[in-house]
Amino acid sequence: xxxxYTGVLSLGHGIFFGMGAYAMGMYLxxxxxxxxxxxxxxxxxxxxxxxxxxxxxxxxxxxxxxxxFIPVMIALxxxxxTFRNRINGVYxxxxxxxxxVVVVTLFVGQQGLTGGTNGLTSFSTIFGFSLSSTTTQTVIxxxxxxxxxxxxxxSKVLINGRLGQVLIGIRDGENRLxxxxxxxxxxxxxxxxxxxxxxxxxxxLFVLQVGIISPTMMGIIPSIEMVLWVALGGRGTLIGPxxxxxxxxxxxxxxxxxxxxxxxxxxxxxxxxxxxxxPDGLMGLFKKFQKRWSGLHDKQPNS
Numbered sequence: 077x078x079x080x081y082t083g084v085l086s087l088g089h090g091i092f093f094g095m096g097a098y099a100m101g102m103y104l105x106x107x108x109x110x111x112x113x114x115x116x117x118x119x120x121x122x123x124x125x126x127x128x129x130x131x132x133x134x135x136x137x138x139x140x141x142x143x144x145f146i147p148v149m150i151a152l153x154x155x156x157x158t159f160r161n162r163i164n165g166v167y168x169x170x171x172x173x174x175x176x177v178v179v180v181t182l183f184v185g186q187q188g189l190t191g192g193t194n195g196l197t198s199f200s201t202i203f204g205f206s207l208s209s210t211t212t213q214t215v216i217x218x219x220x221x222x223x224x225x226x227x228x229x230x231s232k233v234l235i236n237g238r239l240g241q242v243l244i245g246i247r248d249g250e251n252r253l254x255x256x257x258x259x260x261x262x263x264x265x266x267x268x269x270x271x272x273x274x275x276x277x278x279x280x281l282f283v284l285q286v287g288i289i290s291p292t293m294m295g296i297i298p299s300i301e302m303v304l305w306v307a308l309g310g311r312g313t314l315i316g317p318x319x320x321x322x323x324x325x326x327x328x329x330x331x332x333x334x335x336x337x338x339x340x341x342x343x344x345x346x347x348x349x350x351x352x353x354x355p356d357g358l359m360g361l362f363k364k365f366q367k368r369w370s371g372l373h374d375k376q377p378n379s
Contacts, residue, residue, distance in 0.1 A: 077231060077234075077235075077243075077267055077270065077271050077274075078267055078268060078271040079303065079306055079311060080306055080310075080311035080312045080313065080316075080317070081235060081240065081243045081244055081247060081267075081312060082243045082246055082247055082263070082264060082267050083246060083247030083248075083250075084164075084168065084264055084267075084268065085168075085169045085303065086168070086169065086172045086268070086271075086299075086303075087169055087172050087173040087176070087296065087299050087300060087303065088171075088172030088173055088175045088176045088299055089172075089271070089272070089275045089299050089302050090176055090293075090294040090295055090296065090297075090298040090299035090302070091147075091150070091175060091176055091179050091294055091299075092147035092150070092151060092271075092272040092273075092275035092276050092279070093275045093276065093278055093279040093282070093293075093294055093298065093302075094179075094183075094279060094289065094291070094293060094294020095143070095146050095147045095150070095276055095279065095294075096143040096144065096146075096147055096275065096276030096277060096278065096279030096280045097143075097279030097280060097282055097283045097289040097293065097294070098183075098190070098196065098279075098289055099133065099139050099140075099142050099143030099146065099276070099279075099280060100139060100140070100143055100279070100280035100283045100284065100289075101195075101196035101199070101283050101288075101289045102130055102133040102139065102196065103133045103134070103135075103136050103139035104196075104199040104201075104202060104207075104283065105196050105198075105199065106130065106133060106134050107136075107199075107200075107201055107202070108198060108199055108200045108201065114126060115191075115196075116198070117187070117188075117191045117192075117194065117196075118188055121187050121188035122188070123188045127188075127189055129189065130189075136202075136203060140280065143276050143277070143279065143280045144273045144276045144277055144280075145273075146276065147272040147273055147275060147276035148269045148270075148272055148273040148276070149269075150272065151268050151269040151271070151272030151273075152265060152268075152269040154172075154175070154268070155261075155264060155265030155266075155268040155269060156261075156265055158171060159260070159261040159264045159265050159268075160261050160265075162261075164250075172299075173296060173299070176294070176295060176296050176299055177296070179294070180291045180292075180294060180295050180296075183291040183294070184291050190291070191290075192291075193290065193291060193292075194290060195288060195289050195290025195291060195292075195293070196283075196288070196289050196290075197287060197288040197289075197290075199283075199287055202284065207284070207287065216281075216284045216285065217285075219281070220281045220284075220285065223277065223281060224318070227274055227277070228314055228315075228318070231314050232314055235314065239263070242258060242263055243263060243267060245258075246260045246263060246264060275302075279294075301324065304320070304324060304347060305317050305320035305321040305324055306320060306357075307320070307347075307350065307351065307357060308320035308323060308324060308346075308347070308350050308357055308358065309321070309323070309357050309358055309359060310356055310357030310358055310359030310360050311356070311357060312356075313357075313359045315359065316357050316358065316359040319358060319359070320357065320358070323358075324343075327342070327343055327346060328343060331343055
């Protein structure tokens with residue numbers, strides 16, 4: 077939505093992903109600690125009572141809401157400050173990356189609040205159900221798949237409407253759109269905040285699947301990976317980034333298991349091939365084949 081349709085490249089979405097993940101992790105950590113008990117890392121750090129920042133996350137519903145609300149508010153504030161001042165292009169990209177460095181450094185330095193470099197782990201239950209149970213894991217997987225489908229179809233409705241046309245107009249000719257009476261800053265801020273909320277939602281689901289969240293998972297590398305998912309799958313499409321995410325993570329697993337010493341080179345080579353030979357990603361290649369097939373079919377004489 078943000079890069080492919082609106083043309084705004086963000087290298088800071090790891091922050092929003094991490095905020096959602098930490099929100100869910102804080103609830104899981106408090107549930108694992110038990111009533112009126114502090115998480116283990118706080119006891120090790122000499123914290124005597126639960127910090128007020130953690131208090132709202134004792135409620136699972138509130139934790140889920142905050143996991144989306146906090147990223148949206150951060151993105152909304154950043155979007156208003158940048159897009160209103162017409163900070164666009166590479167300047168916004170660099171600013172978003174700098175924000176990642178600041179937030180990660182802050183999380184690493186607050187050992188008593190965030191767990192420092194170790195992050196949050198050792199989760200045992202969610203809503204009273206054991207996270208190690210096969211049934212619980214299956215339900216979480218199905219919920220994740222359902223959320224993916226819901227976000228996809230909601231995004232499709234948004235893109236197919238008038239708002240989608242405005243976003244494409246911003247990407248292809250922002251000044252022309254401004255001359256027509258639209259304020260691109262409002263639309264870019266909205267889509268930036270929306271994409272941040274989706275990233276926060278993804279972070280919450282990630283914690284439930286993996287069982288850990290640390291500052292490294294919200295740093296620059298994860299943020300760049302998210303962009304690579306879109307580039308590999310195909311900008312300007314909705315299904316492309318989904319395929320790109322699946323393919324990249326499959327390649328990471330396969331290459332790292334088969335070639336543990338040089339797997340990063342294989343992954344890098346894959347990205348170079350896509351950028352050089354498939355600038356529109358896998359969906360772009362699919363559309364070319366589809367167009368060529370349609371052309372050949374149209375040229376066949378009627379019987």
